[in-house]
Amino acid sequence: MKTAHPTRKPPSTALGAPLLEVHDLAVAYGGIRALKRVSLEVRCGEIVAMIGANGAGKTTTLKTIMRLLPIAAGRISYDGQDLAGVATEEVVARGVSLVPEGRAIFVNLTVRENLELGAWNHKDQRTIQETLEDVVKLFPRLGERMKQEGGTLSGGEQQMLAIGRALMARPAMLLLDEPSLGIAPRLVADIFEAVALVAASGTTILLVEQNTRLALKYSTRAYVLRTGEIAMSGSSKELANNEEIRAAYLGG
Amino acid sequence: MPSAVQRVLTALLLVAAVVGLEFSFEHIIPDAAWRQLALLAMVNVIAALSLNIINGMAGQFSIGHAGFLGIGAYTGAIVAGNLHQMLGGGDTPFERSFIVMPVVILSAGLVAAVFGFVVGLPSLRLRGDYLAIVTLGFAEIFRLVIGTADTGGGTEGAINQALASLGGQQGYAGPDGTGVPQYAGPFWIFGAVTVATLVAWRLKFSGWGRTLRALREDEIASAAVGVDPTRYKVTSFVLSAAGAGIAGGLMASLRDGNPTVQPEQFSFATSFDAITMVILGGSGSVSGAVLGGVLVTFTVKMIEQLQGLDSVQALKAVYPSLDLNALRMVIYASILVGLMILRPEGLLGEREIFRRKSRVKVTGAGPAQPVPARTEAEVKAERSEEGQAGGAEAGGAGAEGAGAEGAMAKGALPEGTAIEREEQPLGKDRS
Ligand SMILES: Nc1ncnc2c1ncn2[C@@H]1O[C@H](COP(=O)(O)OP(=O)(O)OP(=O)(O)O)[C@@H](O)[C@H]1O
Ligand SMILES: [Mg+2]
Numbered sequence: 317m318k319t320a321h322p323t324r325k326p327p328s329t330a331l332g333a334p335l336l337e338v339h340d341l342a343v344a345y346g347g348i349r350a351l352k353r354v355s356l357e358v359r360c361g362e363i364v365a366m367i368g369a370n371g372a373g374k375t376t377t378l379k380t381i382m383r384l385l386p387i388a389a390g391r392i393s394y395d396g397q398d399l400a401g402v403a404t405e406e407v408v409a410r411g412v413s414l415v416p417e418g419r420a421i422f423v424n425l426t427v428r429e430n431l432e433l434g435a436w437n438h439k440d441q442r443t444i445q446e447t448l449e450d451v452v453k454l455f456p457r458l459g460e461r462m463k464q465e466g467g468t469l470s471g472g473e474q475q476m477l478a479i480g481r482a483l484m485a486r487p488a489m490l491l492l493d494e495p496s497l498g499i500a501p502r503l504v505a506d507i508f509e510a511v512a513l514v515a516a517s518g519t520t521i522l523l524v525e526q527n528t529r530l531a532l533k534y535s536t537r538a539y540v541l542r543t544g545e546i547a548m549s550g551s552s553k554e555l556a557n558n559e560e561i562r563a564a565y566l567g568g
Numbered sequence: 569m570p571s572a573v574q575r576v577l578t579a580l581l582l583v584a585a586v587v588g589l590e591f592s593f594e595h596i597i598p599d600a601a602w603r604q605l606a607l608l609a610m611v612n613v614i615a616a617l618s619l620n621i622i623n624g625m626a627g628q629f630s631i632g633h634a635g636f637l638g639i640g641a642y643t644g645a646i647v648a649g650n651l652h653q654m655l656g657g658g659d660t661p662f663e664r665s666f667i668v669m670p671v672v673i674l675s676a677g678l679v680a681a682v683f684g685f686v687v688g689l690p691s692l693r694l695r696g697d698y699l700a701i702v703t704l705g706f707a708e709i710f711r712l713v714i715g716t717a718d719t720g721g722g723t724e725g726a727i728n729q730a731l732a733s734l735g736g737q738q739g740y741a742g743p744d745g746t747g748v749p750q751y752a753g754p755f756w757i758f759g760a761v762t763v764a765t766l767v768a769w770r771l772k773f774s775g776w777g778r779t780l781r782a783l784r785e786d787e788i789a790s791a792a793v794g795v796d797p798t799r800y801k802v803t804s805f806v807l808s809a810a811g812a813g814i815a816g817g818l819m820a821s822l823r824d825g826n827p828t829v830q831p832e833q834f835s836f837a838t839s840f841d842a843i844t845m846v847i848l849g850g851s852g853s854v855s856g857a858v859l860g861g862v863l864v865t866f867t868v869k870m871i872e873q874l875q876g877l878d879s880v881q882a883l884k885a886v887y888p889s890l891d892l893n894a895l896r897m898v899i900y901a902s903i904l905v906g907l908m909i910l911r912p913e914g915l916l917g918e919r920e921i922f923r924r925k926s927r928v929k930v931t932g933a934g935p936a937q938p939v940p941a942r943t944e945a946e947v948k949a950e951r952s953e954e955g956q957a958g959g960a961e962a963g964g965a966g967a968e969g970a971g972a973e974g975a976m977a978k979g980a981l982p983e984g985t986a987i988e989r990e991e992q993p994l995g996k997d998r999s
Contacts, residue, residue, distance in 0.1 A: 382792060408794030420789035422782045432775075433782050437794045485794060 327360060327395045327411065327488045327520075335360040335489060335520050336381065336412075341390035343373075343380050350376040352544040354390070358489070363511075363521040365531035365552065367565060368541035374524040375417050377541070378491045381522075382414045383407050394489070409437050411488035417524075418497065419474040421481065423467030427458055430466050430477055434484025444484070451480040454510050472503030479510065489520040496527045508534050528565035532556040540565075582762055590662065590755035604824040605869055607754065610761045611819045613861030616845035617768045617854065618811025623843065624852035624918075625777060626804040627784030628692070632703030633842040635710045636809040638834030639683055640676035640816025642714070642734060645829045647675045648821050649742030652749040665751040672751070672817045673760070680813020681806050688805035693798050699805075707839055715831040739830035747827030752818050760818055761858075764811065768854045769920075771807075780804060781852075812842075841868075848907060850914030855921040860914070867903060871896045 329335045336358040343351040351373045358364045366374050379385045381392055383404045392399045394412060402410075413434075422430050431451060435444040452459035455476040461469065466477060475495055482490055492511065496504045504527075512534055515521050525531035532538055532552040540548040540561065548555065555561050589596075597603045619633045651668050652660070683706075691702040717728065718736035734740045741747045771777050779800060783790045787797050820829050841864055849860025874880055875892045884890050907915075 384788060384791060403796065404791045405794045405796045408792070414792040416789055416792055420786050420792075422785045422789065424785055425778070425781060429778055429782075433778065433790070433793050433795075436779070481793065 329360045329395050331361045332359050334358070335395060336522065337391075337393045338377070338381065339391040339393075341377070341380065341392060342388040343376050343385055344388045349388075350544055351380070351388075354541070354544070354546055356539050356546060356549070358520055358522050360520055361515075361518065362537065363515050363523060363535045365523045365525060365535035365538040366541055367525060367528050367531050367538060368547075370526075371543075372541040373544045374541055375493055378414060378493050378522070378524060381407075381491060382412065405437075408485055408487075411486075412491065413482035413485045413487035413489070414491045415475075415478045415482045415493060415495065417493035419471070419478045421466040421469075421474050421477050423465065425466055426463050427466060427469070427477055428462045430481050431458070431484050434481035435486075437485055443486075447484055447486055451483050454483070454513060455480055470503075472499045472507065475499055475503075475507055476510070479507070479514075483514065483519075487519060489522070490514065492521065492523045492525075494524055494526055496525060496530060504530070528561070529556075583759075586755050586759045586762065589758050590753055593754040600824055604822075605865065607752075607757045607822055608819075608825065609862045609865035610757045611815050611822065612841075612845065612865045613761050613858050614764045614815040614818065615812055615842050616849065616857040616861035616864075617764050618808045618815060619842045620768065620846045620849075620852065620854065620857040621771065621811065622805050622808035623846055624850075624857070625772060625780045625784075626801055627780075628801060628805065629697065629700045630703040630805070630808065631700050631836075631839050631843060632687075632705070632707030633808075633812050634834040634836065634838035635703065635707030636680045636684060636812035637816035637819065637838060637842075638707070638710055638714070638831070640680045640813030641820040641829045641834070642740060642816075643679040643813065644672045644676040644817025645740050645742065645748040645820040647817075648672050648749050648751060649740075649744075652751075653743055657744075660749045660751050662753065662755070665753065665756060668749070668751045669756050669821070672821055673756075673814050676817025676820075677810040677814040680816070681810035684806040684809025685802065688802045688809070692801040692805060704836070704839075707834065708836070711831045711834050735828075737831065739828040741828040748820050748829060750821055750823045750825060750827060752821035753823045757818060757822070760814065764814075765854060765858060768857070772852075772854055776800075844904060847914055848904070850916035850918060852918040853914070853916040853920055856914055856916035856919075859916065859921075863915075868900065871899050874899075 327335055334357045336356075338354055338356045341351055341354040342349065354373070354377055356364070356366070366377065368374055376385065380387060381394075381399070383399060383402055383406075387400065394407070394410060397410075399407060422433065425433070428448075431448055432444070435447060438444050438447075457473055458476055458480055461473065466474065469477060475497075479490075479492070479495065495507050495511065499507070508530060511521065511523070523531060523535060532555055535552045538549065538552045538555050539546050540555070548558070548561070550558075556566070593603060597606060615633065615637060618636075619630065622628050622630050648668055651671060655664060655667065687702060687706050688699070691698040713731065714734055715737050717731035717734060718738075742749065779790070779795055782793070783795060783797055783800055791797055816834075819825065819833075826833075845860035845864045846857055847860070848863060849856030849858070875896065880892070884892060
């Protein structure tokens, strides 16, 4: 029986059980508290959205999960294990990948090189090659531009590349930071469809998105972050119908 | 990719070439001063190649390369001098260089690498420009410690005595003070340059070199991909220091060179020259570092030669206050400024002269397969089925799982879809 993720340890967490748990997380930049008290959980197989205004702390939350920022207080655990003393590369190795905000791709590297770097934690050439083929299937535009330098791609293509690069690590969990930011509406739809496909193939997703309508459409549950705290949470359907959310984030 | 036979042939050819140079060098370049300059240029090329690893490829900024050159030079001189004495002193025949030079090269590289690690580890953990400050400080401390070791209370304590035995400002001229034996002839110098160039080339075009380029562009994104930035930067720095140490070791043993190693050879001006070589040739370019090393060495010499010209001497006679040495620096600086205006990226930029052709090719990637809408319940049902089947088969091989199939399924490429593999391995742990 062929397996889709032969080189990655699949999460021991059962489908539907909490894969990522963030408990009372606080994070500060110097003296400034960016996160005061954030608790959330993402269950295995879910797409969970995190919405909130500019500066609410969404990016900070994702970066801290990746262990790119120090934890001031609270706890993060992934697949049942505490991430307190864990280095970023180890978080990646355990199966979490981040698609950074603002498509932080390597602009001077070719599309192929960008993707190959995503597979940095993998050694098996065949697996890497197969993953590359999968990513190209998911984003055929990338396949046509393998030799092009990342910086010459359109905004939407760069976002595809950033997602593709994250997928090259064969993550069990994908963290997406505003994939729709500054991208033409038509490509945004393509990207979200691709994200839905990735989720359907068994990858758990935590989606940060300012476009609340899209975020609630594609997610199962959602959290509303407001100045470093979780203001609301619930199923995405409920939140989409919530009066307060409609007024504040969906434009009435 | 060249076949194994081709590789062996190339290697043999290169060995034959450097052996040939060893015995014909005096015929090719009859003038001793030019011979010395040619060998010095090659040593400078090694220095530039090694600095290019950290400043060009890794995008850090070290301005204390002279410190590592100096450590290598002193280590090499001490090792060569003592080994020479143990072997009976006297002449420096070519056969004996095969005993001395490998030890010199290894020890000089190793000691410099150790210092590189000690200097690099703390400064490269921090972001920003700490490395520049720390390397500058380190090089100056090294130079001053050696230069002043024989003054003041220099004869007290074992460490002080050892340092004082290096001769202070006067310099170190072997254990008996008769000069460092000059075993490094054309064979060793040109051999070392060839090996250094090949190693630098391999590094640049390996997965390791690509990781460095990524790190240089975006450290956060690299970390998010799973790269450990500190490890890569420190490794680059240690490699760079080792290369500088080897260049220093060769410099100390250079045939027809200065038989005394002096601290003033490793002043900031030397670090600056090395930076010039790298920037002039093009940061990050291996062939650029070679070009820069040769050009800077010869340019400096040419300007020196200008001083001897009759017309310049006549000018000096008319204007006695004219400082020719200062003028030399002005000319040198003007050339650099001019070049930087004409070619801000350096002569080559990051490019190479003999860029190997890219073999990367993806032909006709298959179009994405249509995605039937599926409810979450369906997906979950399917996944749990697979779960019972005992697999992490997230690809969804289920008969109706076309949606997932399109995304992440294995081996379902349409006929005629070929993705050629790049010759070079992917991912980490390879070079
Ligand atoms: N490097 C930094 N130094 C100091 N403060 C920072 C830094 N990065 C973020 N902040 C602050 O932390 C808070 C949260 O920022 P964060 O980037 O997490 O917001 P966000 O929700 O992602 O916003 P956006 O939707 O605009 O991306 C903001 O007040 C921001 O100004
Ligand atoms: Mg943000």
